[in-house]
Amino acid sequence: MRIVFFASDKFSLPSLEAVRAAGHELLCVVTQPDKKSGRGLNVSGTEIKSAALTSGLKLYQPLKVNSKESADYLKSLNADIFVVIAYGQILSREVLNLPKLFCLNIHASVLPKYRGAAPINWAIINGGTETGVTAIKMNEKMDQGEIICYKQEMILAEDNSQTLGIKLSKSAACLLTETLDKINRGGYILTAQDEAAVSFAPKLKKEDGLIDWNASAKSIHDLVRGCYEWPGAYAFLNGKLLKIFKTSVFLPLEKKDGSNTPGTVIKVLKDYFIVSTGSGDLVIEELQIEGKRRMFTSEFLSGHKMSVGECLLGKK
C-alpha cells in the first residue's frame, strides 16, 4: 500500500521499520519540526527524522499539519492510507479525509482505557498489571476512533516506562503490519469504543513526578517506575532536587509501630537506604542528586554522608 507515516517519537521506530520490511510503499515520513532543546539553544530533530534520512525516505516537517499548504502537499502524495503513531499533532477532519482509505492510528493502550499522550506511564503509575496496543480508524476526536484490533501485554513488576515502552513499541509494529494486511484483504471489522469504560492518560507534567511520602510504598514505587525516565520521580534532600530512578518496596520482617514521619530515612546500609512512607517502607536503589550524574545508591553513599533521621521532603 501507498503509505504516509506520521511519527515523532522513538516509540514509532519499530513500526516504521516493520512497514518498510513488509514492502509497503513509504511515500513520506511526517514528523514534528526541529525544536530548540537541551542546554543552550541546540536545535535538534526527532529520532524519526534521523531514521528517515538514514533510510533515504522523503521527509516532511510542517509546523502545522492542518495548514492549507500542508494539506495540499499531503493530498498530492495520493496515499492509500495515513499511519499515525505518536505524531504529536492532532489531524483535522480535512487531513483525515485525504487518504483513499482512512487514517490508521496505533495507540499504546487497550482503548478505551488511557486515551491521551502518556498511556504507558499512567498504566504503570496506576499500578496496572496489563496494557497493550490498539489499532483504530481515526476520527477527529483524540483517540476515540473505532477499534480494528488490539494486542495485550503484561506489565511485569520490574517494568518501568522505558522497558514497557520498548515492548509495546515492538508489539505496535506487529499489530500495524497485521492490521495493514487485514485492510489490504478487506477482512476487518470496526468496533465502536465503549464510552462507559473510558479513562485518560494526559501528558505528564514535571509536577506529576513529585513524590508524596504520605502515599504507600507501593504507589510511590509505581510512580518511580511510571515516571521513568522522564519526568522522573523526585523529592528534595537538603534543598537539592533528588530524582529517584529505581526503588523497591521493603517488606519488614517484624511489624513496626509506624511512628516514623513519612519521608524519613530509617535505615542506611552499604548499598542502599530505606525511607518510610505513609504505608510500608521504600528501598532507594538508584538516584540522581541535582548537578550530579545519575548513580546507584551504593555509589552515592560512598561520597555522601547520609544518616538515619534525615528527611526527604516534598519541596525545597
Place this chain on the structure above:
RNA sequence: CGCGGGGUGGAGCAGCUUGGUAGCUCGUCAGGCUCAUAACCUGAAGGCCAGAGGUUCAAAUCCUCUCCCCGCAA
C-alpha cells in the same frame, strides 16, 4: 549569547575562600584472624588534580580561554 552545579587513583566525594607532603568512604591486590564470611585487622598498588596558556620562588588551589558531564528552563 537563557540560569546554575560540576570534572581530584577503578567508583563516589573532601581539599580551593586564606597557594607550600594528595585526603576520606569504598573497590582491587597481598597477608592475617576466623568453623566460616559480603565481617574484622595489617599492608600494597593505583593520580600529569579535564586540557591549554598566564601570575608566582612555588598552583588541585588565583586569572584567562577550550573541551566534556549534569540540574533548571524549553
